[in-house]
Amino acid sequence: MQLAPTAFLRDWAFGPLAFGMLVGLVMFFAAAGLIMGVRAWAGTEPVAFGPVVLGAYWFGLAGWLLGIGVWSKWAKEWLGLPVDRTMKTGWQRYFDFTTDHKVIGVQYLVTFLSMFLLAGVLAMLMRIEHMSGDQVLFSPAQYNYVMSLHGITMVFVAVAAVIGGFGNYAVPILIGAKDMAYPRLNALSFWLAAAVPVLLAATFFAGGFDAGWTAYAPLSTENSDGQVLFNLAFITLGLSSIAGSINFIVTVIKLRAHGMGFDRLPIFVWAVFAMSLLGFFFTQYIAAAMLMTLLDRVFGMAFFDFTEGGDPLLYQHIFWFYSHPAVYIMGVPGLALALEVISHFSRKPLFAYRWVVGGILGITALSAIVWAHHMFTAGLSTAELFFFITTTEVISIPTGLIFLGALGTIWRGRLWLRTPMLFALAVVFNFLIGGLTGIFLADVFTDIHLQDTFFVVAHFHYTIVGAGIFGLFAGIYYWFPKITGRTYSEHLAQLHFWWTFLSFNLTFLPMFWLGLNGMNRRIAVYPEELEFLNLLVSLGGFSLGASFLVFLYNILKSWIRGPVAEADPWRARTLEWQTSSPPPVENFTEAPRVVSGPYDYGSPSTAHAVFGASTNPDGAG
Amino acid sequence: MSTSTYTAHDSHAINSMGLWLFIVSETALFSAFIFARYYLTGTDQPSELNIGLGYAITAVLLSSSLLAYGAERRIAKGDRRGFLWLTLGTIVLGALFLVGVGLEWREAAHAFAPPDLFGVVFFSLTGLHATHMVTGLIALCFVWLVGWRGGFGATDHWGVTGVVRYWHFVDAVWLTVFPTLYLV
Amino acid sequence: MAEICHKTSSILTTSSGTTTVIDLTGSEPQAHERKTLLNGRNVVTVFVIWLGLTVLGVFGAYHADIYPIAGNHLASQVDDAFRLLMMLAVPVFTFVVTILVYSMVRFRRKTDADDTPPHTFHSHGGVIWGWLVVTSGLTIAVLIHPGFTGLRELTADRHQDMVVEALAAQWSWNFTFPEHGVKLDKANDLMLPQGTRIRFDVTSRDVVHSLWLPMYRMKIDAVPGRTNHIYLTTGEPISFSEDPNVRVQCAELCGTGHPRMQVRVSIVDQQEFDIWLGGLEPVIVGNE
Ligand code: HEM
Ligand SMILES: [Cu+2]
Ligand SMILES: [Cu+2]
Secondary structure, eight states: OTTHHHHHHHHSTTHHHHHHHHHHHHHHHHHHHHHHHHHHHTTSOSOOHHHHHHHHHHHHHHHHHIIIIIIIIIIHHHTTOOOOOOOOOGGGGGGSOOOOHHHHHHHHHHHHHHHHHHHHHHHHHHHHHTTSSSOOSSOHHHHHHHHHHHHHHHHHHHHHIIIIIIIHHHHHHHTTBSSOSSHHHHHHHHHHHTHHHHHHHHGGGGTOOOSTTTTOTTHHHHSOTHHHHHHHHHHHHHHHHHHHHHHHHHHHHHOOOBTOOGGGOOHHHHHHHHHHHHHHHHHHHHHHHHHHHHHHHHHOOOSSOGGGTOOHHHHHHHHHHHHHHHHHHHHHHHHHHHHHHHHHHHTSOOTTHHHHHHHHHHHHHHGGGOGGGGGTTSOOOHHHHHHHHHHHHHTHHHHHHHHHHHHHHHTTSOBOOOHHHHHHHHHHHHHHHHHHHHHHHHSHHHHHHHTTBHHHHHHHIIIIIIIIIHHHHHHHHHHHHHHHSBOOOHHHHHHHHHHHHHHHHHHHHHHHHHHHTTOBSSOSOOOGGGHHHHHHHHHHHHHHHHHHHHHHHHHHHHHHHOOBOOSOTTOOOSGGGGSOSSOOTTSOSSOEEEOSOTTOTTOTTOOSEEESOOSSOTTOO | OOOSBSSOOOHHHHHHHHHHHHHHHHHHHHHHHHHHHHHHHTTOOOTTOOHHHHHHHHHHHHHHHHHHHHHHHHHHTTOHHHHHHHHHHHHHHHHHHHHHHHHHHHHHHHHSOTTSHHHHHHHHHHHHHHHHHHHHHHHHHHHHHHHHTTOOOSSOOHHHHHHHHHHHHHHHHHHHHHIIIIIO | OHHHHHHHOEEEEOTTSOEEEEOOOTTHHHHHHHHHHTOHHHHHHHHHHHHHHHHHHHHHHHHOOOOOOOOSHHHHHHHHHHHHHHHHHHHHHHHHHHHHHHHHHHTBOOSTTOOSOSBOOSOOHHHHHHHHHHHHHHHHHHIIIIIIHHHHHHHSOOOOSEEEEEEEETTEEEEEETTTTEEESSOSEEEEETTOEEEEEEEESSSOEEEEEGGGTEEEEEOBTOOEEEEEEOOSOEETTTOTTSEEEEOSOOSTTSTTOEEEEEEEOHHHHHHHHHTSEEOOTTOO
């Protein structure tokens, strides 16, 4: 009681959040004041958005993190001071610097699903605009802002929802660990990512930004101040991804349970591992691209300023050197999650497991050397075109192995067509269209026409939404009983599935035709001849948007009042189903020992893992 | 503290692997700026570049790495006094390096201030490196402080090992940045 | 035991639910699994459905008239390439979709008790290698044609009858005809002579734009600080009023004026073109 204010901030449910915001704001404004003071002293105009915000942001961010728990639960230890080891329980855990990977997974899921729905509202607005070939709803500047905000928010969702959400929730359980390798770094990653929506929302008060999610320089070095916040948001999410990726890599290498060899790793774990290999390295290049843009904007540098000899193409190279691997980071975890579900719901081993793993690793390796296929019209030399056509087309081969795995698994299985399985099969269908249309874009001859049109828009929605987001929904329905301990309504879930699946295809399939027939992307005004099809697309889009209401209703209602779920409602083999729903802190009451593959269905004589009585002394480390 | 795995594991190995990954990741960041140097300016160099000073600060930084190495060895042998002195020496030499960079910047700001292209790559590369130096110095100060309060021991000094390894890394980065800017 | 199962034995669960573990060693498991996987009746049915759909699909892809107006020979070649890619994509698409839908119908779980498939298999060397060979073959084929051949088509002929310099700016296109010494700033309409091979020298004054002529399937970015080139041969006379794809469109996001950064194009005969040129503003040297 002697430290009443701190105790209050620690024990009150929203104490850590409030304290983090407070410290963050104080440090932000203190730093801003200092910077303005120094500027005034140096004789420059003190109030300037770029330098002040760019400098003060890092202090605000540090304050936010320290305030929410990094200081009291972690950093004090570096000074040899006692740290706060209390852990909240119940719903309050979700508003605290909690280190339990399951809590962090849910934090990611809820945060990024909310962002997904908000960015979806922006998409609806864009589709209203597109119902006519003329400007109807927005001014050109407003349209560009809405389009850019939709794009970058969805990109962040695609990067973080599956890996951050289900990677965190499921990977440690799937490999039989108690938690991630660095639980506190894990919490830090999430609370870093939590700053991202705040930054994006703040762009509204800073004039927005209009350079699209790709933020090509020099447009992005000249537009309104909101761009600075965009760049900071990208860097912040990047830091979070790097920390998260390192955490996953070490977790998978070091914390696997006894007997969990790399040849017995569930395929979803393989995917998160492989994408973390991309994430921990390549994410630095987006940080570099964003940093260079900021240096140009704020410090008068000239990386991309052609009047001083800089080169806008330098930006594109660095940007895509990250962003091509990133499109795989967005798609592959969802794809692997679908494979995971497909095996369990076909009651059959994942077909050609080693080859599927090889396919994922092949994609991972190749994705480092294909980036310039986004620049086929930028003026590359013939030799460069030749090289990037070749590498890009070759990616189809490892990608094909993933399809082989899916088809071989369902073939002659016993398909249990529950909602997770429906979404998983839809992933295969959607990604097929996404992948096949990729070939048209990989071929320079056809891509020259298609580049920067709605054909590309359709392609990447089929891959990212079709695989990434459909995979996310497969995962939500698959793991919902595990996470919440409750059961959702299968009827509503199937309604959601069919509604979403049909609307999705109605929305995005016609876009291929639109692009081919002269509709370029990122526009509010287009030729009148394309109005009818655009209207159709808009209607599909509204229907797609509405379908999520069913999802929300079902999930929220079931989470609160759904029937209690069993430990293993799907009778699946993998480790997360061998513990209670929801699992206890540290996941298992007894140490698991893995004794066979995760997908060895058809052999009831063996379980995937046995518990307890392990030969290794636990806790000796 | 409970371990985060059901198998026996070595927390030192886990921390060490994480740090290595972080170092590899940081390499990527520097490589982007080094790439930009060659992409934008080829191997051009302005004549005003003070190569002598460059060599001098390089020597200072290398010696600081040597001291850091010594500091880690000392604490591993349980020699706290030696460890504290050597850490302090590392900090001083590191700070001296930064002073040298500051001097270099004063000259550079006259000779080839951005948006001059060489200035752009010069200031951003040395600035990025200096930021990492400052981080390293802060971490070294923490290490010194904890050590001074009796924190590390012969068997328990991951904090020292980690920070010293990071320091060597920042040093190694300079050994790439320096020739990239001054020598090629 | 588990490991052994994984590698060298097949496990059969008969449909009645009793489990028979047949421990096979040597080459027999492959032989057995092949039978399980490539079980006659299902394979034949799927093959027939696939073949039917493929024939229909390829026929459809061949005849589908989904292309915008093609203004010259190269544009038709690009459409041919697109068509070829579709025709190659169809069998892949129908293959996957047939197996998906067939399995959903034929292999669905009918009752709760019916939870275990009669046959399980982990892998099948022949199928995997076959798959690899086919997908690699398709990839290499597509890579060579239309990949490399298309690239050659684009880059082979480097001669021109006429040069047009296109300077992009926020938010207009500015054209100069250096051989004629005239220019057209903030163009709304652009005329080009029919049947002429034109080299466009494209650059930008501010941000990145992109010069797109949909009817010629041709596009090149206007990057400030660099000049990019494209070559194209104009075709028969046609104008924007006949088809909206007869236009120059900026295809790279460049700010608020981006969607309206377009120029109506008319392809005309030489005479009309010369008259039009005569009406343009002369370029005053040294006044750039
Ligand atoms: C076989 C597989 C694939 C191939 C051959 C392929 C090929 C391509 C090519 C060549 C482009 C550039 C198109 C252009 O701008 O003209 C492109 C764009 C894109 N692809 Fe793919 N792709 C494949 C799979 C994927 C996957 C798996 C994802 C994501 C999960 C993805 C996401 C994207 C995105 C986001 C863009 C557009 C980026 C932008 O301009 O905003 N692609 N793809
Ligand atoms: Cu790509
Ligand atoms: Cu534009």
